[in-house]
Amino acid sequence: MSKPVLNVGLIGYQFMGKAHSNAYRQANRFFDLPAEINMHTICGRNEAAVTNAAKTYGWKNVETDWRKVVANPEIDIIDVSTPGNTHAEIAIAAAKAGKAVWCEKPIGNTLPEAKAMLDAVLEAKVPHAVFHNYRKAPAVALVKKMIEEGKLGTIYHFRAVYLQDWIADPNFPLVWRLQKEIAGSGTHGDINAHIIDLARHLVGEFDGVWGLLHTFIKKRPLAGEIDDKLGAKASDQMGDVTVDDAAMFMARFKNGALGTFEASRFAVGRKNKNSFEINGSKGSVVFNLEKMNELEYYNNEDPSDLHGFRLIQATEGNHPYAGHYWPVGHIIGYEHTFVNLVADAVTNMVAGKAISPDFVDGYENQRVLDAVEQSSEKRTWVKL
Amino acid sequence: MSKPVLNVGLIGYQFMGKAHSNAYRQANRFFDLPAEINMHTICGRNEAAVTNAAKTYGWKNVETDWRKVVANPEIDIIDVSTPGNTHAEIAIAAAKAGKAVWCEKPIGNTLPEAKAMLDAVLEAKVPHAVFHNYRKAPAVALVKKMIEEGKLGTIYHFRAVYLQDWIADPNFPLVWRLQKEIAGSGTHGDINAHIIDLARHLVGEFDGVWGLLHTFIKKRPLAGEIDDKLGAKASDQMGDVTVDDAAMFMARFKNGALGTFEASRFAVGRKNKNSFEINGSKGSVVFNLEKMNELEYYNNEDPSDLHGFRLIQATEGNHPYAGHYWPVGHIIGYEHTFVNLVADAVTNMVAGKAISPDFVDGYENQRVLDAVEQSSEKRTWVKL
Amino acid sequence: MSKPVLNVGLIGYQFMGKAHSNAYRQANRFFDLPAEINMHTICGRNEAAVTNAAKTYGWKNVETDWRKVVANPEIDIIDVSTPGNTHAEIAIAAAKAGKAVWCEKPIGNTLPEAKAMLDAVLEAKVPHAVFHNYRKAPAVALVKKMIEEGKLGTIYHFRAVYLQDWIADPNFPLVWRLQKEIAGSGTHGDINAHIIDLARHLVGEFDGVWGLLHTFIKKRPLAGEIDDKLGAKASDQMGDVTVDDAAMFMARFKNGALGTFEASRFAVGRKNKNSFEINGSKGSVVFNLEKMNELEYYNNEDPSDLHGFRLIQATEGNHPYAGHYWPVGHIIGYEHTFVNLVADAVTNMVAGKAISPDFVDGYENQRVLDAVEQSSEKRTWVKL
Amino acid sequence: MSKPVLNVGLIGYQFMGKAHSNAYRQANRFFDLPAEINMHTICGRNEAAVTNAAKTYGWKNVETDWRKVVANPEIDIIDVSTPGNTHAEIAIAAAKAGKAVWCEKPIGNTLPEAKAMLDAVLEAKVPHAVFHNYRKAPAVALVKKMIEEGKLGTIYHFRAVYLQDWIADPNFPLVWRLQKEIAGSGTHGDINAHIIDLARHLVGEFDGVWGLLHTFIKKRPLAGEIDDKLGAKASDQMGDVTVDDAAMFMARFKNGALGTFEASRFAVGRKNKNSFEINGSKGSVVFNLEKMNELEYYNNEDPSDLHGFRLIQATEGNHPYAGHYWPVGHIIGYEHTFVNLVADAVTNMVAGKAISPDFVDGYENQRVLDAVEQSSEKRTWVKL
Numbered sequence A, B, C, D: 001m002s003k004p005v006l007n008v009g010l011i012g013y014q015f016m017g018k019a020h021s022n023a024y025r026q027a028n029r030f031f032d033l034p035a036e037i038n039m040h041t042i043c044g045r046n047e048a049a050v051t052n053a054a055k056t057y058g059w060k061n062v063e064t065d066w067r068k069v070v071a072n073p074e075i076d077i078i079d080v081s082t083p084g085n086t087h088a089e090i091a092i093a094a095a096k097a098g099k100a101v102w103c104e105k106p107i108g109n110t111l112p113e114a115k116a117m118l119d120a121v122l123e124a125k126v127p128h129a130v131f132h133n134y135r136k137a138p139a140v141a142l143v144k145k146m147i148e149e150g151k152l153g154t155i156y157h158f159r160a161v162y163l164q165d166w167i168a169d170p171n172f173p174l175v176w177r178l179q180k181e182i183a184g185s186g187t188h189g190d191i192n193a194h195i196i197d198l199a200r201h202l203v204g205e206f207d208g209v210w211g212l213l214h215t216f217i218k219k220r221p222l223a224g225e226i227d228d229k230l231g232a233k234a235s236d237q238m239g240d241v242t243v244d245d246a247a248m249f250m251a252r253f254k255n256g257a258l259g260t261f262e263a264s265r266f267a268v269g270r271k272n273k274n275s276f277e278i279n280g281s282k283g284s285v286v287f288n289l290e291k292m293n294e295l296e297y298y299n300n301e302d303p304s305d306l307h308g309f310r311l312i313q314a315t316e317g318n319h320p321y322a323g324h325y326w327p328v329g330h331i332i333g334y335e336h337t338f339v340n341l342v343a344d345a346v347t348n349m350v351a352g353k354a355i356s357p358d359f360v361d362g363y364e365n366q367r368v369l370d371a372v373e374q375s376s377e378k379r380t381w382v383k384l
Helices: A015-030 A047-057 A066-071 A084-096 A111-124 A138-148 A187-202 A335-350 A359-378 B015-030 B047-057 B066-071 B084-096 B111-124 B138-148 B187-202 B335-350 B359-378 C015-030 C047-057 C066-071 C084-096 C111-124 C138-148 C187-202 C335-350 C359-378 D015-030 D047-057 D066-071 D084-096 D111-124 D138-148 D187-202 D335-350 D359-378
Strands: A005-011 A036-043 A061-063 A077-080 A100-103 A128-130 A155-163 A206-214 A219-223 A234-240 A246-253 A258-264 A273-280 A283-288 A294-299 A309-313 B005-011 B036-043 B061-063 B077-080 B100-103 B128-130 B155-163 B206-214 B219-223 B234-240 B246-253 B258-264 B273-280 B283-288 B294-299 B308-313 C005-011 C036-043 C061-063 C077-080 C100-103 C128-130 C155-163 C206-214 C219-223 C234-240 C246-253 C258-264 C273-280 C283-288 C294-299 C308-313 D005-011 D036-043 D061-063 D077-080 D100-103 D128-130 D155-163 D206-214 D219-223 D234-240 D246-253 D258-264 D273-280 D283-288 D294-299 D309-313
Touching: A005 A015, A005 A066, A005 A335, A015 A036, A015 A047, A015 A335, A015 C015, A015 C047, A036 A047, A036 A066, A047 A061, A047 C015, A061 A066, A066 A084, A077 A084, A084 A100, A084 A111, A100 A359, A111 A359, A128 A359, A138 A187, A138 A273, A138 A283, A138 A294, A155 A187, A155 B258, A187 A206, A187 A246, A187 A258, A187 A273, A187 A359, A206 A359, A206 B206, A206 B246, A246 A359, A246 B206, A246 B246, A246 B258, A258 B155, A258 B246, A258 B258, B005 B015, B005 B066, B015 B036, B015 B047, B015 B335, B015 D015, B015 D047, B036 B047, B036 B066, B047 B061, B047 D015, B061 B066, B066 B084, B077 B084, B084 B100, B084 B111, B100 B359, B111 B359, B128 B359, B138 B187, B138 B273, B138 B283, B138 B294, B155 B187, B187 B206, B187 B246, B187 B258, B187 B273, B187 B359, B206 B359, B246 B359, B294 C308, B308 C294, C005 C015, C005 C066, C005 C335, C015 C036, C015 C047, C015 C335, C036 C047, C036 C066, C047 C061, C061 C066, C066 C084, C077 C084, C084 C100, C084 C111, C100 C359, C111 C359, C128 C359, C138 C187, C138 C273, C138 C283, C138 C294, C155 C187, C155 D258, C187 C206, C187 C246, C187 C258, C187 C273, C187 C359, C206 C359, C206 D206, C206 D246, C246 C359, C246 D206, C246 D246, C246 D258, C258 D155, C258 D246, C258 D258, D005 D015, D005 D066, D005 D335, D015 D036, D015 D047, D015 D335, D036 D047, D036 D066, D047 D061, D061 D066, D066 D084, D077 D084, D084 D100, D084 D111, D100 D359, D111 D359, D128 D359, D138 D187, D138 D273, D138 D283, D138 D294, D155 D187, D187 D206, D187 D246, D187 D258, D187 D273, D187 D359, D206 D359, D246 D359
Parallel strands: A005 A036, A005 A077, A036 A061, A077 A100, A100 A128, A155 A258, B005 B036, B005 B077, B036 B061, B077 B100, B100 B128, B155 B258, C005 C036, C005 C077, C036 C061, C077 C100, C100 C128, C155 C258, D005 D036, D005 D077, D036 D061, D077 D100, D100 D128, D155 D258
Antiparallel strands: A155 A273, A206 A246, A219 A234, A246 A258, A273 A283, A283 A294, A294 A309, A309 D309, B155 B273, B206 B246, B219 B234, B246 B258, B273 B283, B283 B294, B294 B308, B308 C308, C155 C273, C206 C246, C219 C234, C246 C258, C273 C283, C283 C294, C294 C308, D155 D273, D206 D246, D219 D234, D246 D258, D273 D283, D283 D294, D294 D309
8 A cells, every 4th residue: 555645845945945855855765654755846936056956856846936836736735945035925825725834944034924924824724834953853852852751850041052153254245144134134033043942842932031133244245146155255345234143132931941042153163053051950951953963961860979961872763763764873964853854744744733843833933033133122121 | 588478367268268278378389489478377256167277278377356367467468268248348457457458259249348348459559359260270361362362353252151050959058158148149249250250351341231130949948057058957947048049141342242141050960160152253262160271262264174173281381370280281170270369469469560350350340240130120231 | 968877786675775775865966976876676585674675765676686686787786785794695796797896894704705706896897896984974084185185294093993882781682793604703894894994094004913802792692583783682592602792903004103993892881983093293183983073183283382182073065075965064974974985986987987995995904804813813913 | 186297208309209299288288187297308319409399399308318318217208209210229228217118100110120129118018109199080089989889890891091292293302201221111111000000900900911012213312401301402413212102002801801001102182191991881981181070981771862971070079089179060180199199198007008009009010011011022912
């Protein structure tokens, strides 16, 4: 008996397009899923580029108009992996067309956009997912399990940073990610969004925030050509940076825990340090995406002469996801967080269950992002 | 030709008394100083205890009334190492008596106290020092030197924590450090004060702060006997915790850098993690007191395929202070930060130069502590 | 213009079959290769199991008799991924049939087998490769490049371990890897072979060895069912362990460097620690497969107050292989070493160049393995 | 009631003289010992230098002829801290004079010397000690305790290195430590001796060894002036290096464990890496002197999804020695290993008990050193 097939239409073909394509290609190879994923159509405005992407990544069809993909009755899932300013339009149209909508984060560039998107999928009663992929690292999923089992006890502190350095050079050009009208915000929506999601997932909902957004370099050379992080070259003309270079905030959670968050693209030497520490009454954990197969864990119930942070290699057969890959000590990589997310999403969607994370998570995330921005502007705390 | 002798009178004999005694005993053994330190008199209210301390630590005389030590014409330096609520009275009296005043941090329990103490030493024109000893770790002094030489370039971020866990257990008793009237504040004055000093020393003066102080456990068993961190035992009666358990804040520095600070005694698993990271345009450094002989350093001018944080062992003969001790790779410990501080203080005092850090540093530190407390109460930022 | 197609026939479907299948599936998705790899046929004796593997991993055809795969004129490459005692027969037949032969390591269970295999591919003039995949980790390839550029200077020391702990429990059953007639040897051929390959690749040829092989647990419960590392269950009967549990040796290289090697399956806590340190006159490097995206590098020409081992994240666009995957700081995993190996092998094979590593490497590796075994038996050094 | 006084006569005033002086000065300040140590006399051939050392380190008397110190009836303990070629004569004379003899390691430059020294102290029935100080690091003493309590189970592997790089530069001059007639051997006696002592202390006696000693640089510039590690300057003339630059060996222990040992002064980047790993059936530990306050510990009985090497900070009040110093998380340094050794030695000597380590340890150590040298020469294993 053959499995049902899920046809995916992917809108976008850059960095996230590559990562999502890989996830669709690999999920059935490592997980015994209730459906076969079919890489049906990839869509982008530049025909040559998207045709090349289709060939490289293994998509069967190419389209340059996302509306045609949304209208195609063969398609089951619309994956929205375009820059943030186009998410809402595509996602709402897809929901209205009755498609499952799987969207990159942050779901909208503004809170009203995110609300409209959430309303659309709820009204259309279609499956929805957001690609907060870091929940799906085995080490992070292990933390979730430990918290649910009470291994950390009462949580006192959540302490997270997401640090990069790719624009620390003042001559780095004004790419789209530095323009508010396209990107929505800077580090805040791009990378704070990730650690906010991890905080909500692991600790719970926010009660209030104190925010501070800052732009170190206010003018940059215009980019000759807009490209993803790597490609653009500087020109002679200067333009305004309209997003934040760094975004930090303090928080109270509803359950009484305290949080600190810091995102920066000026943390010279830090390439992709998405890291958190949680201190609870019974134990603590530390995670760093750059060493994503590892988890540091302190068990407060160990004897006091033998206690210490232990370095768990989250590659055991009984760790979340890890058993689907390789024997213990043989690590997986960044791309596998997407494979795991897609595997979970397919499983839940076929079973008629909510996907985690979904548009509710996307919307709640945006509420926090928005509150932090308000706090930074008003220089007071903001209650959620 | 023999060296001049500096007679020290030490008020206090607990944890800091032990550390300071060791520094006075050892400084001349490792440094060729312009004066010999003489451990003249140790003073405490409990005669048996202070007599025992004198014998153990090597003091020649014992006194139970600090006023007599201050009045003793043989004494050159009064070292104030008592709990914070007695600092001002002793230090001001010592200044008036014309003694050099070396004081534990924070210098006063309140900003007015600190101001009065600063005024007293300035008016009396006596040498003054404050024991912000962590400036004197070789790795920290190396950071200072690197910054002065421009090796970090423009500083963007200062990110510091001081994390401990010794009161995470709700049954830990209400020792003096948890009582505002004696200790002044909780983590804030005790350990945030240290990372504020490092920030001022390494980055510069503060421009404004956003603070959040919090007490997780508001009632604790009364301690049968007040003792330093280790000694007290819980009784059946409960009392109010009147200080903060955790104190975090965000800051802008006058030079445009951003800062985050977090102090906690509820960071389970962290014993004494006094750690900071500085990100500058030309490089970054990371320090952690628990590994105080090490410094992580990222040189942004290394080739991009060979760059990374390097682990400097700050034990080379050409590292600050390190050449006075052992060959490279043979580490020193916590106590040596005090030895180094005393060596520097003696050198500068004999030369008629200002000691670093001094009461100006103590007072400015308290201004920051005070602004953070205000910000936390008012829930708005506070400009300095 | 479409690319030529290379049809692969894979013999074996267990752990290595899974890893190789993934490599064939992914290589064209991340590398722009001169040929398309076609996953033509997978072969195994258990028809149900191999059929399932074909479906899971994406092979088009299934075969239970390897001779038929070798005889199939459509097949270009025979991949030999069976247990070691069958390598020689299959590989020699494949060479005689004019196929390219890509073989798991160690190529033979004995030195004469390895010699016969090498002779066969040389005589048949067919392309040949051996899956010493760890050469292809970006960090290891970076070391190779650094050595070629002279960055390490004269090499003094190579110091390697390959440590696991999966049979430290005396009740772990007598699986095929513990039986000499199937596995050839224990840790020695299984994991010492890997660090020997890295030594030859990075440092050069061996001059002489002092070996010590040891079996800690000489009898184990018979396994009810022979399976790869994980599957077998213990029965009541005991059998003889006929391979080594640990294999260590010291070596001189022809270029004057010294080496130490240690492989063990009794290093409790070590899951897959394939680690080496190289000390040269100009610098040193440290690699550990469990943290395979990282390389520690000490540059002896750094100023003496700023030197230290730096942690290179081998994920930069200009690091070997890394640019084909994700942006800096987004790590890859174990499986990518095979993808990289296959990409290199396809490139070289199409260009008519020798593949690295090839059967010459496989044979030379076996010479070292053999010399160490002899040394251990005779308790004297053995010259190569 | 005052304590008895132990008068010490120290022969030697260089690096070890400084370290031992500090230990005698500090031991009574941190430990409540059954006797007071009196720094009676320091002795060296260079009167100006030794006079200066006496003043700096705090000795009461100065002597230039060790025979007079040995003959002085006031002296209780003779501490032999001279270069190795003078140990035997001094120690034997001291024993005959009825003094306690505390000697630096290795006790003699040859095995017969060591035997004669052991015989002398046994015949004279005087207390004897050897300064294998690393036994006394809290983390190492914790390992000893863990092994005695069975926490590591059956020991399978001991794996140690002692790596330095101070003579990797071929132009470093021919100091006394590179001359066999003074130093006895190179890395072997200087630093392998330390890890051999740790092996004997922690694992047990050796059964047999396979050794390989090597000299990379066979000629070096003569030093104008012989000094300790740092001081000597190169001249134009060249001389022969008559000791080993690196010394490695494999070993079997009598209890069935295997060992690997490697000492080198050519491990560029390693300053003082005295490090070992022990793998036992129930757990493993890792120690590195450069991070001497830390111990990595893997508990094989932890649940398999939560196991990992934990980083114990050996600074808890209930860790060996640590409670005598500072609160948890406040580290101690290299010099404290000597303080601890002296504290233990005084305690045991006053109680009439054997000191650990003593001349038996010194002699047994030398037997291993000697066997390794023989093995290296003969290129066969040597049984002990």
